[in-house]
Amino acid sequence: SRSLNLAVIPGDGIGQEVVAEGLKVLSAVLPQDVKLETKEFDFGARRYHATGETLTDADLDALKGHDAILLGAIGDPSVPSGVLERGFLLKLRFAFDHHVNLRPSKLLPGVATPLAGQPEIDFVVVREGTEGPYTGNGGTIRKGTEHEVATEVSVNTAYGVERVVRDAFARAQARPRKKLTLVHKNNVLTFAGHLWTNIFNKVAEEFPEVTTDYIHVDAATIYLVTDPARFDVIVTDNLFGDIITDLAAAVSGGIGVAASGNINPSGAFPSMFEPVHGSAPDIAGQGKADPTATVLSVALLLRHLGYEAEAARIEDAVSTDLGERGGLPARSTSEIGDALAVRVAG
Amino acid sequence: SRSLNLAVIPGDGIGQEVVAEGLKVLSAVLPQDVKLETKEFDFGARRYHATGETLTDADLDALKGHDAILLGAIGDPSVPSGVLERGFLLKLRFAFDHHVNLRPSKLLPGVATPLAGQPEIDFVVVREGTEGPYTGNGGTIRKGTEHEVATEVSVNTAYGVERVVRDAFARAQARPRKKLTLVHKNNVLTFAGHLWTNIFNKVAEEFPEVTTDYIHVDAATIYLVTDPARFDVIVTDNLFGDIITDLAAAVSGGIGVAASGNINPSGAFPSMFEPVHGSAPDIAGQGKADPTATVLSVALLLRHLGYEAEAARIEDAVSTDLGERGGLPARSTSEIGDALAVRVAG
Numbered sequence: 001s002r003s004l005n006l007a008v009i010p011g012d013g014i015g016q017e018v019v020a021e022g023l024k025v026l027s028a029v030l031p032q033d034v035k036l037e038t039k040e041f042d043f044g045a046r047r048y049h050a051t052g053e054t055l056t057d058a059d060l061d062a063l064k065g066h067d068a069i070l071l072g073a074i075g076d077p078s079v080p081s082g083v084l085e086r087g088f089l090l091k092l093r094f095a096f097d098h099h100v101n102l103r104p105s106k107l108l109p110g111v112a113t114p115l116a117g118q119p120e121i122d123f124v125v126v127r128e129g130t131e132g133p134y135t136g137n138g139g140t141i142r143k144g145t146e147h148e149v150a151t152e153v154s155v156n157t158a159y160g161v162e163r164v165v166r167d168a169f170a171r172a173q174a175r176p177r178k179k180l181t182l183v184h185k186n187n188v189l190t191f192a193g194h195l196w197t198n199i200f201n202k203v204a205e206e207f208p209e210v211t212t213d214y215i216h217v218d219a220a221t222i223y224l225v226t227d228p229a230r231f232d233v234i235v236t237d238n239l240f241g242d243i244i245t246d247l248a249a250a251v252s253g254g255i256g257v258a259a260s261g262n263i264n265p266s267g268a269f270p271s272m273f274e275p276v277h278g279s280a281p282d283i284a285g286q287g288k289a290d291p292t293a294t295v296l297s298v299a300l301l302l303r304h305l306g307y308e309a310e311a312a313r314i315e316d317a318v319s320t321d322l323g324e325r326g327g328l329p330a331r332s333t334s335e336i337g338d339a340l341a342v343r344v345a346g
Numbered sequence: 347s348r349s350l351n352l353a354v355i356p357g358d359g360i361g362q363e364v365v366a367e368g369l370k371v372l373s374a375v376l377p378q379d380v381k382l383e384t385k386e387f388d389f390g391a392r393r394y395h396a397t398g399e400t401l402t403d404a405d406l407d408a409l410k411g412h413d414a415i416l417l418g419a420i421g422d423p424s425v426p427s428g429v430l431e432r433g434f435l436l437k438l439r440f441a442f443d444h445h446v447n448l449r450p451s452k453l454l455p456g457v458a459t460p461l462a463g464q465p466e467i468d469f470v471v472v473r474e475g476t477e478g479p480y481t482g483n484g485g486t487i488r489k490g491t492e493h494e495v496a497t498e499v500s501v502n503t504a505y506g507v508e509r510v511v512r513d514a515f516a517r518a519q520a521r522p523r524k525k526l527t528l529v530h531k532n533n534v535l536t537f538a539g540h541l542w543t544n545i546f547n548k549v550a551e552e553f554p555e556v557t558t559d560y561i562h563v564d565a566a567t568i569y570l571v572t573d574p575a576r577f578d579v580i581v582t583d584n585l586f587g588d589i590i591t592d593l594a595a596a597v598s599g600g601i602g603v604a605a606s607g608n609i610n611p612s613g614a615f616p617s618m619f620e621p622v623h624g625s626a627p628d629i630a631g632q633g634k635a636d637p638t639a640t641v642l643s644v645a646l647l648l649r650h651l652g653y654e655a656e657a658a659r660i661e662d663a664v665s666t667d668l669g670e671r672g673g674l675p676a677r678s679t680s681e682i683g684d685a686l687a688v689r690v691a692g
């Protein structure tokens with residue numbers, strides 16, 4: 001009999017509520033012979049206030065043994081900006097070398113979009129997760145004075161760029177349209193831009209069936225609202241990926257349905273799956289949060305671990321559920337979770 | 347009698363066509379007693395191919411003597427990416443210390459937007475123009491090898507941030523809603539983020555009437571498509587400003603109507619006004635380009651030089667023109683210019 005050994009990090013705000021529904025759907029979809037074991041970790045604002053710790057070496061060791069990690073949300077207004085982001089979320093992505101940050105955008109039937117004319121949207125952003133301006137390189141001199149200088153260094157390596165670009169090409173190759181777009185700003189950020197562009201062009205030779213193009217990040221935001229159907233797979237750097245995936249989520253139904261995976265394709269460390277949304281403290285504890293993004297993150301988690309049929313069953317359930325509920329009164333967090341659990345159970 | 351001594355840089359692609367219409371409208375709107383003198387400069391791809399030069403010290407000296415600069419567009423696919431951007435556009439912004447990059451977004455009546463429900467859009471982005479990741483700091487080692495490392499350094503100074511933040515507060519103060527939003531990514535780019543946030547909060551004390559808030563750049567892209575009416579004035583760094591102003595242009599009628607000013611408020615060097623769009627080589631020379639963005643840039647130029655009534659007359663003319671032409675067949679570049687010239691002449 002098989003087993004799925006999951007680390008669960010509910011986190012802050014609505015994290016607890018949405019993760020509960022994600023686990024409910026996971027239990028319902030898993031084949032009988034798979035033994036699901038979950039271990040909950042209490043990371044986030046509460047832990048930080050109680051101990052001053054965000055993510056210790058011992059924590060990382062404890063997480064390491066799992067097949068994957070499911071995270072709800074981390075972040076609270078009571079903690080200064082950057083402490084939990086750098087001290088937990090980014091620390092985990094870097095420690096476990098989550099270099100493929102996978103963010104699919106699909107406008108499902110019945111889902112509202114701010115764009116006129118309900119365009120077709122079905123693309124995936126492969127965001128680099130361990131380099132770029134996210135490395136924490138940089139510093140400040142003469143802090144707080146009128147002569148302060150603060151720098152942020154974007155670090156880009158051939159090693160880091162090539163592996164994520166190759167991953168994106170493979171994903172494009174596996175999709176019907178087989179199209180990959182590089183998004184960067186190589187006309188201004190010429191050092192990093194040339195590295196990305198050269199490696200992209202080099203790896204392209206290994207994937208002759210994949211159609212490629214290049215767009216500057218500023219222009220990409222225009223296409224995302226005027227012609228999102230032009231995109232199939234996008235590969236981009238850590239910061240550009242952060243920005244365009246929020247926009248992508250907004251146009252394809254909002255962050256209530258946007259899932260993501262922080263993936264280490266080598267399997268050397270567990271990959272981590274989380275909704276794109278944050279902890280939304282304003283609605284926490286009220287049963288108002290939409291667990292759909294977490295449920296879809298569970299689907300990405302299952303696909304990553306080889307449970308393709310189960311992943312597809314979750315995505316179909318979400319699609320049917322959203323299609324049928326259009327125009328109906330809003331449901332509570334657990335009502336949505338229950339409905340999805342029933343659907344995937346079959 | 348007064349004089350207006352203008353440097354004109356038509357540039358590449360559609361630049362020539364749209365600048366001609368901008369000048370047509372400028373001539374029509376200027377009071378009789380103002381003597382308009384224009385000097386044309388042949389910068390861009392042609393000059394680069396002929397001489398290898400983009401913008402020399404002598405060029406900068408020649409431009410210096412003018413009251414302002416009107417630019418069409420610079421850029422051509424025949425020139426490697428980055429050469430004209432870094433060698434001309436950014437060189438000029440940096441040499442003339444154009445630290446206030448002003449980009450208004452207003453959805454005018456009759457103008458199509460990709461957003462559903464024709465939302466109200468009327469905000470201004472004050473983008474820093476001389477710092478951030480645009481400084482050209484950074485470099486490459488082991489170029490072209492599998493061990494290549496490329497860096498890009500975002501440089502932020504108290505001096506540079508404070509002057510643009512203060513400019514933005516003054517602009518917010520002068521508008522009816524008096525609201526200023528700082529857009530950054532201070533939870534990840536903590537060095538630069540703290541500098542921006544601290545200075546923003548400090549300068550806010552001098553403007554007690556201005557309401558302030560802060561949004562991460564990724565979330566800002568969401569609001570720009572779901573609730574653009576929430577914005578009045580935005581202040582942000584050079585790269586974030588580049589990205590969100592293209593999105594802002596897209597949602598408020600497209601880059602055909604997006605104007606910008608690269609402003610040195612001290613007047614030590616001439617400010618430069620240009621449409622946000624590029625040289626669009628695919629439609630160049632066909633009379634298809636919409637000169638409206640250039641005409642609106644002329645309005646910004648006039649306002650900067652103190653011709654407030656004339657600037658407003660151009661903006662009113664554009665507004666009326668767009669309102670009346672909705673649904674009518676497309677007009678040529680010069681037909682639009684002619685129509686606007688007639689309107690402003692009154």
Ligand SMILES: CC(C)[C@H](C(=O)O)[C@@H](O)C(=O)O
Pocket residue numbers: 085086089090242276533534564
């Ligand atoms: C919370 C923050 C550190 C994070 C990021 O910038 O990557 C978030 O915006 C995301 O997109 O996952």
Ligand SMILES: CC(C)[C@H](C(=O)O)[C@@H](O)C(=O)O
Pocket residue numbers: 187188218431432435436588622
């Ligand atoms: C062409 C390029 C250098 C420029 C920029 O990045 O600033 C353009 O995108 C703009 O917004 O004016």
